[in-house]
Amino acid sequence: MQTDKKYTIVGTDIDEVKRQNANSGLTYNELNALIAKRGGKGSAQYSDTDPAQVKK
Numbered sequence: 001m002q003t004d005k006k007y008t009i010v011g012t013d014i015d016e017v018k019r020q021n022a023n024s025g026l027t028y029n030e031l032n033a034l035i036a037k038r039g040g041k042g043s044a045q046y047s048d049t050d051p052a053q054v055k056k
Contacts, residue, residue, distance in 0.1 A: 036048070
């Protein structure tokens with residue numbers, strides 16, 4: 001009988017870890033983009049707002 005599951009040397013089910021990671025929420029970059037859109041402190045580098053447009 002052949003199994004399709006992949007395990008690390010210590011026995012961790014790789015596919016299960018990938019499944020849990022996919023369901024864990026926002027990534028670091030997605031979270032930074034969300035904070036930038038909502039105006040969080042120190043988020044200017046992620047913002048897509050044109051400062052010249054805002055100053056008008």
